[in-house]
Amino acid sequence: MSNESEAGVEVRKCCCYFCHNNCGVLAYVKDGELLRFEGDPDHPASSGGLCCRGNLQLQHLHHPDRVNHPLKRIGPKGSGQWESISWEQAIDEIGAKLEQIRAESGAEAVATAGGTLRTDDWARRRFMNAFGSPNSFHNAHLCWIPTFMVEMTVYGWCPFEIDVGQARCIVLWGQNPGASSMPAQAGFTNLQRENGLKVIVIDPRYTESAAKADLWLPIRPGSDLALALAWINVIITEKLHNADFVKNYCEGFKELRKHVKDFTPEWAAELTWLDPEQIRAGARMYAANTPGNIQWAPAVDQQGPPAGECMHARAILRALTGNLDGPGADILTGPAQDYLTDEEMEANDLLPEEQKGKQLGADKYKLTTWPGYTLIAEQSKKFWGKAPTAEWMCEAHPPSVYRAILSGKPYQVRALLVSATNPVNSYGNSREVLAALEKVEFMTCCDYFLTPTAMLADYVLPIAGSMERPSVHTNYGVSDALVASQRAIAPLYQRKTDFDFWRLLGLRLGQAEHWPWETLEDAYFYQIANLAENFYGSESYDAFVEWPRFHYPEREFNRYLEHGFGTPSGKVELKSSILEQLGYPPLPVYVPPAESETANPELAEEFPLVLTTAGGFMPYHHSEHFNLPSVRFLAHEPYTDINPRTAGHYGIKNGDWVWIETRRGRIRQKANLTEAVMPRVVMTQRGWWFPERDMRLPELGGCLESNANVLTSTEDAHCDPLGGSWANRGLLCRIYKAE
Amino acid sequence: MPQYVMVIDRGKCVGCQSCTVACRVHNDLPVSVIYNPVVTNGVTGLFPHVHMTHVPLLCMHCRNTPCVDACPTKASQQREDGIVWVDQDMCVGCKACIMSCPYGARSSHDGVAWKCTFCKERVDAGEKPYCVNTCHQKARSFGDLDDPASEVAQLVGAKGGQWLLGELNTQPGVYYIN
Numbered sequence: 001m002s003n004e005s006e007a008g009v010e011v012r013k014c015c016c017y018f019c020h021n022n023c024g025v026l027a028y029v030k031d032g033e034l035l036r037f038e039g040d041p042d043h044p045a046s047s048g049g050l051c052c053r054g055n056l057q058l059q060h061l062h063h064p065d066r067v068n069h070p071l072k073r074i075g076p077k078g079s080g081q082w083e084s085i086s087w088e089q090a091i092d093e094i095g096a097k098l099e100q101i102r103a104e105s106g107a108e109a110v111a112t113a114g115g116t117l118r119t120d121d122w123a124r125r126r127f128m129n130a131f132g133s134p135n136s137f138h139n140a141h142l143c144w145i146p147t148f149m150v151e152m153t154v155y156g157w158c159p160f161e162i163d164v165g166q167a168r169c170i171v172l173w174g175q176n177p178g179a180s181s182m183p184a185q186a187g188f189t190n191l192q193r194e195n196g197l198k199v200i201v202i203d204p205r206y207t208e209s210a211a212k213a214d215l216w217l218p219i220r221p222g223s224d225l226a227l228a229l230a231w232i233n234v235i236i237t238e239k240l241h242n243a244d245f246v247k248n249y250c251e252g253f254k255e256l257r258k259h260v261k262d263f264t265p266e267w268a269a270e271l272t273w274l275d276p277e278q279i280r281a282g283a284r285m286y287a288a289n290t291p292g293n294i295q296w297a298p299a300v301d302q303q304g305p306p307a308g309e310c311m312h313a314r315a316i317l318r319a320l321t322g323n324l325d326g327p328g329a330d331i332l333t334g335p336a337q338d339y340l341t342d343e344e345m346e347a348n349d350l351l352p353e354e355q356k357g358k359q360l361g362a363d364k365y366k367l368t369t370w371p372g373y374t375l376i377a378e379q380s381k382k383f384w385g386k387a388p389t390a391e392w393m394c395e396a397h398p399p400s401v402y403r404a405i406l407s408g409k410p411y412q413v414r415a416l417l418v419s420a421t422n423p424v425n426s427y428g429n430s431r432e433v434l435a436a437l438e439k440v441e442f443m444t445c446c447d448y449f450l451t452p453t454a455m456l457a458d459y460v461l462p463i464a465g466s467m468e469r470p471s472v473h474t475n476y477g478v479s480d481a482l483v484a485s486q487r488a489i490a491p492l493y494q495r496k497t498d499f500d501f502w503r504l505l506g507l508r509l510g511q512a513e514h515w516p517w518e519t520l521e522d523a524y525f526y527q528i529a530n531l532a533e534n535f536y537g538s539e540s541y542d543a544f545v546e547w548p549r550f551h552y553p554e555r556e557f558n559r560y561l562e563h564g565f566g567t568p569s570g571k572v573e574l575k576s577s578i579l580e581q582l583g584y585p586p587l588p589v590y591v592p593p594a595e596s597e598t599a600n601p602e603l604a605e606e607f608p609l610v611l612t613t614a615g616g617f618m619p620y621h622h623s624e625h626f627n628l629p630s631v632r633f634l635a636h637e638p639y640t641d642i643n644p645r646t647a648g649h650y651g652i653k654n655g656d657w658v659w660i661e662t663r664r665g666r667i668r669q670k671a672n673l674t675e676a677v678m679p680r681v682v683m684t685q686r687g688w689w690f691p692e693r694d695m696r697l698p699e700l701g702g703c704l705e706s707n708a709n710v711l712t713s714t715e716d717a718h719c720d721p722l723g724g725s726w727a728n729r730g731l732l733c734r735i736y737k738a739e
Numbered sequence: 740m741p742q743y744v745m746v747i748d749r750g751k752c753v754g755c756q757s758c759t760v761a762c763r764v765h766n767d768l769p770v771s772v773i774y775n776p777v778v779t780n781g782v783t784g785l786f787p788h789v790h791m792t793h794v795p796l797l798c799m800h801c802r803n804t805p806c807v808d809a810c811p812t813k814a815s816q817q818r819e820d821g822i823v824w825v826d827q828d829m830c831v832g833c834k835a836c837i838m839s840c841p842y843g844a845r846s847s848h849d850g851v852a853w854k855c856t857f858c859k860e861r862v863d864a865g866e867k868p869y870c871v872n873t874c875h876q877k878a879r880s881f882g883d884l885d886d887p888a889s890e891v892a893q894l895v896g897a898k899g900g901q902w903l904l905g906e907l908n909t910q911p912g913v914y915y916i917n
Contacts (some may be wrong), residue, residue: 036765039872049875052760059764178753182875189751189876206782208753211791218787618755630764634756643786675789676782 006030013040013545015473015485017466018053018060019621020117021045021181022473025057025139025466027488034061034467035489044483044550046183052619052631057467059630061492063512064199065449065691068493071460077454078697087494087504090459095508097442098131101414107132107357109414111401114138115421116622117476119498120344120520124419125391127502129350130511134359134370135396135413139426141368143298145392146723148312148478149367152376153578154568155319156383159330160475162293163555164191166328167487169198169292170284173223174299176201178208178560180616184295185209198289198732200282202227203299204612205641205683206676217282218678221612222593223272224299225306228313229590230268231283235320240287242322249560250319252575252587259587270597273678287321291328302614302729304594304713308367308722312576312588319572326558333480334566335386338535338553340478340527342389343377348512360404360413361397364716366582370394375578381564389477397724398427399714402436415442419498421461422451424703425623427690428714428726429664434704446501449627452703455695461501464491470541472524482531484524486545499523547716556630584722594718594727595663603663607732609646611662612683613708615727623687639672640705642735647673650735657738659686662711662731668738669706682733684708740819742881743857744912745871746796746894751878754779754793758870765869766858769848774855775870776796784845795878797870798823798844798855799903799911806854809839814824815852821912824856857881884912 009030014037015022024043028035037057060066070090075081101109110133112124121138128136148158165172170188177185187214191197201213201691202224210216219227235241236257246253265276272279286292294317300310323329335341356362362369373394377387402423404413416437427433437443437456445457454460467488474482491497496504499520500694506515517523521541525532528544531551538544564570568577580586597604616622626632639661642652652658654673659666660682669684677683688706695701704710711733714726754777762774774797781791800823807815807823815836816831825836825845832850845854858868862881866872871879882889887896891914894900900914 038869039871046875047877048872049757049877050761051755051871051875055757055761055764055873097892179755182753182755182757185753186751186876193750206789206791207784208755208791211781212750212753216787589740619760629770631760634760673784675780675784676791678786 006729007033012486012488013549014467014488015471016050016054016057017118017469021183022471022483022485023054023183024052024485025050025054027467029488032489035487037467044552049183049186051182052634053621053625055181056420056628056630059628060448060465061467063449063627065627067447067450067454067460067462068495070464070494073458078700080455080459087496090461091504092446093412095505097511098415101442102132105412105414108135108355109412110417111135111137111396111413111415111425111486112419113398113415113421114419115426116143119420120341122389122393122477123499123502123523125348126514127347127506127511129347130506131509132351134351134355134356135401136391137395137398138392139398139402139421140392140395141398141723141725142302142728144296144476146301146308146368146720147296147311147724148388149376149393149723150308151315152313152380152388153567153573153576154315155324155332155572156379157332157334158478158656159318159324159332160296161331161333161479162295163328163331164188164197164293167197167293168328169200169289171200171202171292171294172209172213172284173202173294173297175295175297176203176207176615178212179618181237188212198285198728200285202282204677204681205614205615213395215282215285215700217278220271220273220730221610222303222306222596223679224303225310225313225588226268226271227274227279228310228317229260229263229588230265231280231286232256232313232316232320234265234283235287235317236260238284240284241320242290243451245322245599246320246466250572250574251569252573254588254593254639256574263590283687285508286317290321290323291326292321292323293366295324297696298614301725301731302317304718304720304725304727305513306591306593307725309585309588309591312579316574316588319574324572325560331555331557332559334384335380335388335478336474336480336482336613337385338480338551339482339531340501341386342391343387346390348390350514359396361400361724364400365397365719365721367584367722368393368395368724369397372578372582375581378577379568381567390681392476399432399719399726402427402433405436405440413440416440417444418453418457419446419501422453422623423702424452425687425707425709427702428728429714430704430707430708430709431665432714446498449691450695452622452689452695455697455700462495463495464495464497468492469497470521470524470545472527479530481529481550483550483588484528484541484545486542579722593730595732596730597732600732603732607662609682609733609735610680610734611660611731612681612729613686613712615683615686617685620687623689626689627691638669638685638688640669640685641672641674641677643675643677643679643681644673646679647671650737652735652737658735659738660711660733660735662713662733664713665710667704667706667708667710682735684711742885742912743800743821743862743881744884744891744914745797745857746880746891746900746914746916748878748916749792749794750917751876752793752795753876754775755875757873757875758795760872761869762855768853772846772848772853774853796842796844797913799842799909799913800857801911802910803908805841805844805909806836807840809835811835818859820858822857822862823854824859825854826853827851841907841909
């Protein structure tokens with residue numbers, strides 16, 4: 001209860017940190033203790049809502065399994081034998097080891113793995129730049145980043161900001177906000193009712209959001225590219241495109257028209273398992289109901305080979321319909337002009353050119369590594385005056401790093417600094433990742449809990465959770481808007497933020513001049529100094545959070561009328577000159593999924609079903625929260641969706657344990673018989689490990705047993721040549737009952 | 740005297756069970772007690788002609804209260820504002836109320852009956868129940884049905900509102916709209 005008159009109780013404006021919606025939380029604090037909390041009704045995104053996880057701030061804060069002190073491994077790797085040490089000792093010893101490795105093998109022998117956005121990754125990149133290594137990486141390749149970069153090449157910014165309030169149609173392309181972005185789902189439902197917004201859901205599964213859609217297109221997993229190309233074909237053939245916009249502001253339309261001639265709905269029907277009329281209905285609904293939006297989701301990013309081409313085709317759909325930068329359309333905000341962007345905090349000029357050339361995977365996946373990033377960042381600086389974040393947008397290719405650990409090629413990676421990720425469960429081809437983590441010479445892990453990955457570390461650092469840290473939310477450092485949150489309480493025990501980790505390590509390694517901020521609040525205040533001084537008069541970071549807390553610049557529509565687009569030609573490049581310069585097809589070509597019944601008929605005889613391993617599901621996030629009993633009771637075990645007709649064919653009953661097998665290996669999950677998926681599709685849950693089991697080797701929390709990433713593929717032939725994404729969806733599999 | 744009711748918009752509910760969890764953790768309920776489960780109907784039909792809906796359940800805070808009538812010790816009570824609750828100090832654990840509730844809204848734990856109280860202490864302090872505030876979809880509304888300006892009165896006025904098992908003449912204080 002917000003009985004604010006209670007003596008000595010302070011209300012702090014915090015945010016949940018259990019996914020990156022960062023919903024607002026009001027925390028009631030007395031004498032440094034968090035008494036209770038609730039959703040913040042005044043938060044601009046979440047309006048007081050909190051999902052299952054968001055309600056567990058106290059359970060997370062005081063969880064008996066939290067890491068509370070720096071731990072140093074004293075037994076064999078994975079033995080669970082630790083010694084509690086001080087931060088001073090931990091940082092000193094880690095620093096000494098990194099210095100030694102740099103001296104012997106070069107800075108590039110040190111890599112760092114991240115997870116999703118729950119960290120201050122400009123600080124990670126700042127440390128790595130000053131240290132001299134180009135090998136930072138996240139699961140970025142599976143989540144938006146390649147989309148961002150492809151769209152940069154087509155229209156000079158990624159239109160991730162949608163003006164849905166004035167839209168007539170929205171395409172949720174593989175997105176299920178009903179389970180993964182719940183405030184957004186609320187908005188769509190209201191707009192459907194109040195404005196007649198048309199909602200199209202493209203998803204192999206009948207999801208929470210599909211259940212509320214005007215049109216649901218249940219496609220074969222991994223066939224999104226064929227659908228996108230066929231939509232382009234329909235829109236051009238039926239002259240549904242915005243002829244004025246295309247004529248005046250787009251380059252390459254004639255070539256595109258010729259290029260997509262054969263991508264008819266009839267051609268795509270076989271690949272997508274949709275009826276040609278369904279494909280036409282979707283294209284018409286989107287193109288006829290302008291202005292409209294296409295909402296990004298990781299579905300396309302996670303398909304491996306066709307991913308980049310599909311992102312390009314999807315970008316073209318926006319341009320053909322003129323759904324760019326106008327009211328009700330997808331908005332090209334450009335980078336923040338009112339405060340320092342993450343890129344400006346990264347100190348990218350500290351990394352020598354020679355070291356950029358050593359970034360792992362940069363020879364193959366050029367768009368999301370230094371070669372492509374350099375072209376795009378230069379173009380962006382010319383047009384917007386600022387560049388997108390390098391951390392996330394310009395990273396080493398994770399599977400290439402794990403393979404470099406295992407093979408020593410092209411050089412030996414000797415140290416891995418893990419922060420806020422559990423790669424065994426969250427990166428592709430888990431067996432390979434686990435082998436790399438077992439082999440790597442030196443590993444540190446910043447985390448809340450002893451995950452399967454942390455169990456293999458040499459040092460584990462205790463990290464402050466959502467109520468113990470401030471945060472600035474800027475959408476991977478590229479939004480023009482900003483939402484700020486404060487700590488409810490000082491970190492308990494010896495927990496610190498990931499910023500503290502990078503800063504302390506930086507100080508230990510002689511980077512003092514690059515780390516002038518003692519606290520994260522100091523660093524944030526530096527970042528928003530212009531907002532504080534020239535907009536709101538805030539005297540400290542905390543004062544800014546108390547008011548105004550967020551900053552949304554005034555929306556300026558249709559900037560292109562005056563300024564053009566931020567591409568080399570100044571127009572929307574349907575035919576992309578930057579992609580061509582990097583050696584990629586300038587127009588989107590058809591590429592089949594990593595494995596398919598049409599391209600690999602022999603494999604399909606052995607593995608006759610189509611697998612998708614992804615999709616967020618309540619109440620968990622990625623590979624987290626299985627250790628919170630207050631939500632685990634909702635979903636105690638991992639489940640795989642199987643159509644009842646398929647299950648009947650294999651003698652599988654609801655609730656049976658089943659093996660799901662691909663060429664990479666097999667996992668066990670329980671059968672959830674449901675008509676939500678088509679008979680040829682199998683959908684596993686991701687992330688699973690079992691914190692209640694023995695966490696030591698060899699069991700390691702059962703981290704391979706039900707882990708969908710055992711099934712996914714990261715071999716180079718299964719990675720998208722543009723952005724390096726690997727294949728999580730649209731793979732061939734078989735299922736059978738586990739005895 | 741206000742007449743407190745809840746209006747639940749099933750067209751907004753996505754079945755996420757955030758209300759279930761919020762209620763449990765903030766009311767500090769025992770593990771075996773759930774006040775407000777969300778029942779998902781479906782997926783029904785045959786792919787791709789399928790359907791799915793959700794029904795958030797809780798105590799209906801009936802105006803005709805079979806549970807209060809069944810209680811031999813007067814532990815089960817209804818306040819003048821319509822809120823039905825159990826004084827656990829007076830409860831002897833006979834489970835008569837549990838048997839009498841047509842909605843299955845009560846459970847037994849530690850020798851006494853447990854049920855949703857519309858978070859009455861919060862209501863008394865001018866707050867809304869936890870389940871209402873936590874819902875991202877804003878599927879639940881709470882307030883005074885007798886106040887024509889209240890959100891609940893306007894929703895019921897505009898959309899009617901269905902009672903679960905209305906034919907039993909329990910006259911629930913929970914209205915479902917779509």
